[in-house]
Amino acid sequence: METFLLFYFFILGLVLGSFLNVVGLRVPTKTLFKSSRSICPNCKHQLSYLELIPVFSYIFQRGKCKHCQQHISPIYPIIELSTGILFLFSFMRVGLTYELITAFLVVSLLMIVIVSDLNYMLIPNAILLFFLPLFIFVRIISPLEPWYDMILGAVLGYVLLALIIIISRGGMGAGDMKLIALLGIILGWQDVLLTFFLASLYGTVISIALLLTRKWDRKKMIPFGPFIALAALTIYFFGEEIVELYISYFL
Numbered sequence: 085m086e087t088f089l090l091f092y093f094f095i096l097g098l099v100l101g102s103f104l105n106v107v108g109l110r111v112p113t114k115t116l117f118k119s120s121r122s123i124c125p126n127c128k129h130q131l132s133y134l135e136l137i138p139v140f141s142y143i144f145q146r147g148k149c150k151h152c153q154q155h156i157s158p159i160y161p162i163i164e165l166s167t168g169i170l171f172l173f174s175f176m177r178v179g180l181t182y183e184l185i186t187a188f189l190v191v192s193l194l195m196i197v198i199v200s201d202l203n204y205m206l207i208p209n210a211i212l213l214f215f216l217p218l219f220i221f222v223r224i225i226s227p228l229e230p231w232y233d234m235i236l237g238a239v240l241g242y243v244l245l246a247l248i249i250i251i252s253r254g255g256m257g258a259g260d261m262k263l264i265a266l267l268g269i270i271l272g273w274q275d276v277l278l279t280f281f282l283a284s285l286y287g288t289v290i291s292i293a294l295l296l297t298r299k300w301d302r303k304k305m306i307p308f309g310p311f312i313a314l315a316a317l318t319i320y321f322f323g324e325e326i327v328e329l330y331i332s333y334f335l
């Protein structure tokens with residue numbers, strides 16, 4: 085049963101990951117419900133079902149469109165595979181509890197944020213508003229300790245980012261602020277603070293690496309959303325271990 089569920093949640097994640105890519109790409113351009121099948125953004129050829137298999141299609145086509153040979157960004161199979169692995173891992177961590185729904189929602193939101201922010205430098209309000217009632221709902225059926233930590237987390241996240249936006253005048257946007265506030269509902273005030281610091285750390289290290297290796301154009305802004313997403317996943321799944329490690333080393 086356990087093995088079957090692990091396999092099941094992995095496949096569920098792979099398939100859903102493919103859908104999350106589409107959501108992240110289409111919500112900002114308001115085309116989510118317009119055309120049913122995906123097309124190659126370069127040659128506009130409509131993808132067949134064989135070209136829509138998560139991860140495998142990318143590998144078999146060696147990362148290129150079958151028709152025009154245009155390179156496909158590796159971000160899409162990475163999102164699919166990550167969703168699969170994180171769904172499987174969520175089940176290993178929390179088992180068949182209400183918190184599993186929380187974990188699936190958090191992973192789904194963050195995957196959409198990564199795709200959308202990397203492509204458009206934007207975290208769509210529609211996505212944040214879609215997840216807001218769901219996050220409140222899961223924190224009512226699977227509450228933090230104490231229960232009002234969800235409110236403290238949201239308020240602290242919002243205020244902290246608002247202050248940083250005012251002080252830094254740019255660098256971070258309103259989308260990042262709303263995302264951190266939303267994650268505060270799930271994480272509570274301590275973990276939302278940790279998430280913000282870890283996101284800044286990831287952002288600094290990865291930005292320097294990207295600029296030094298010239299993987300990123302100097303003039304282009306680097307979106308902050310993907311770093312928030314990576315940090316929130318780290319803290320949501322490993323927050324306790326990180327704090328324990330920190331205390332055992334430094335205190």
Ligand SMILES: [Zn+2]
Nearest residue numbers: 124127149152
């Ligand atoms: Zn093409």
